[in-house]
Amino acid sequence: MSVPTPPEYKDPHYSLHADGTRVEDLADILRKRAAATPDLPAVITPTGTTSFRELDLEANRVAQALLRDGVVAGDRVSYIGENAPSFLAVMYGASKMGAIPTALNFRLAPAEVDYILGDGEPAVVVLGAEQERLAEVAAAVASVHTVVTVDDGPHSRSYDAWLDGVDDTDPGYRRGPDDTALMFYSSGTTGRPKGIELTGPNLGQALAAMHYLLELDTTAVALAPVPFFHVSGLGLALVTNLNGGALLLRNPTSPADLCRILQEDRVTHAVAVPTVIQFLMSLPEVHEADWSHLRYMIYGAAPMPESVLREATAVMGCKFLQSYGLTESTGGVTMLSPEDHATDGSTTHRLRSVGRPMPNVPVRIVDPETLEDLPAGQRGEVLIGGGHVMKRYWRNPGATDASITPDGWLRSGDGGSFDEDGYLYLHDRLKDMIVSGGENVYPAEIESVLTGHPAVAQVAVVGVPSERWGESPLAVVVAVPGQTVTEAELIEWARERMAHFKCPTAVAFVEALPLNASGKLLKTELRSRFG
Template structure:
């Protein structure tokens, strides 16, 4: 049975998981260990508190917090009460968070206390404390309630404990009635794009889309009951929330949320909690493989790795399989506008397919590569990737013109990604359309150049951007991170590149960095590198 039909909605999934996996461990956070039955009870309490706070079906409820059990409970509680969850990026400053809250007219906000030395409450107050509106933040008149996920809160906000206590007057039957009324076709979340191509836009996804996609994802990845899943991908990102929390609820896997990626913490968690599933960007897996103390940790329970969001070196796949003896290593491709997953490799695919492509379209999904005039291209030719299927967003929240630009009249989502498809339907993403640059009339794709340079034995990471050139129009500039102990120079790397690739692809300049700037999902911030280059 299809996941969206079986559960109906995310609240339906929560109730089903609490019953089906009642005594199995659901979430581990330090000394806190809760079963699926206990998780169901906590979510029900949070939903009751949302109802008591005045949340009505369709109201937007934002969560601005790191990966914790409280994030899981507050978000699922809001959705169970009929709300639409709005995850807010923990990297955001107060002004950026206020923009998301204002755009969605969020009714309720769950906010962390202090995280990474920053008071999120103080940051938001500075951004939205002034205005003509009433409520805890006058600059955000729609926001009626702010709940701090901590033991202390300012006088006009509420603590998590006080918020939950206020919900005790709402009977479980009322919560269940509210949950049962949630339609599969209703929006479940509004997740904001990174804004790399303009202002951040809110992507509207329904309960049915989420359940169906991550039922498929769980099946293709082979996630199962008894798996123990270290969730490093942030919950505010589609992949962290849906391939993490939602997939685990579907399969009865144990969630071990990690608020910040730190390789020492990850290694300790993998060993102590017998972690079997570890999705994340290639840099996460590379850092584990290269850690000098790796051998001191028992990583033998690891059996499933899913990666993507960047170039995946063949060497990485082979090392995961040979050195860590991980049985299943998969790559995938997706974007928020298509519910986070478009293509996936399949178990049993050869290492070259896993490293060189993002796999084939998931079931009931169409993918094609087109020229600028919209003509479909044959295998082997690069063009823009278009996607059509049940999981394409209904649109950007209250932005019909932006939605019209993104989705064609016949339902194809323009991804803005450049890709090449092989004869078997495997898709290789070569770049963002906006990242491509033209060298003397030749199209240069940074991701392709990066993949070639990544083969150099002294290079740990590399990113290439186009910079102006008076003779050729544009040329490549490489930002590289050396491997530990390497003494490679820029001239050395350019000379090596001339032997390995066509001349128009060779970077004309190399700058070495300690690390590449990345966003929370592991993607290199090319905009920052371009600004640095200029």
């Protein structure tokens, strides 16, 4: 099934600035914003504030330092570190002279970093705070001729010294529409990490979507806890810069700390997973706080239980929004809008969906073998088309051909279905589907039901061998702190809400679910442990 997209945005690329011009590359975001609102705060950290003018001039110095060091257009410049003004300055600065900024996961082990750097072959590697441990690894990569660290170290140049004495003039490089503008690396859950090349038009269309959905402006304060090596984290940073809002770079250490930060800094746009929102609702101070400044709570990674949504909406009074997408699709391609989160019960049936396709984003459900469209209600593979689809995988034509069809559709690998109203429901990665007694069982459906139990904080469902059924669903559960629940109670909860053949036959309780360095669930580890 192919769902018609809503009406197109006025501008199919980046949104318009006050001067009426359109920006078509990363560098233009900062160029235009620094010209329009130079003195407004671009980034707020616990130690200070950086204005758009200051960020723009620092990016110019980065560009000039790269040129001085022999970097040319098309070279890669990697940044490994936590969210920081220097991350943005390096990204924008590399773009200003034509290099390809490459965001790497700072949580990876040295051997994993060594592989990615060897694959991407950057000319320069910049290491953020507390990443000096990787300087020797980076220096040993053949392509790397300059290693820069925010902290001083024996195997690198310090960031301040690297930029000392260089000109702060913008080189003025203009990238072509087919040129790679940014590169991320996949998390490697199904093999070696792959470089994902995104172009200016890719980013432009994605940012236009967020611009029109989030109502960001120069009064906005966006809390950016998601790492910039995630397309969703960097996407929020870019669209906030684009619209002149302030990025708040503070990392909450607990739900209570998140509540404090949201209040102290009068955050207007926040990002959290449903579990964190559920924990927030258990705090007395959340119910006593003034939430009049909060406009949007953006969530993802799991459906929002109806009970949590009702309480959070009543307490916070803001708009809730979630989205679905991949790095290969330049982030979000569907949206479950604030209107879909009605608390009067009229949209309850949609809360397990990830919403409808965004404007300008065609989405299809097809038979994974024939790629023929399937009707509403029938499950197949999610295909994504249009300007959001990545350029290719870096130096990996085989993987590119396996992921992008000859006519340009991105194969997500996710199982899904549409309802009659065009809302998309996900049913796990295709490879995660459980076949039990000849029936297809989708872990995401079971997880959604179990997450609705008030004592369940997190859950992952995997298939385990069964002599009778071939495979049976096992639910691996993390309980809400301070609450107890039994295996029998959860199985009965599921049996009251879904067909019995879909229900878990066993429940295992754990302290935490296994995650990789990007925060993605490792179901392979659960299968190995419990299978």
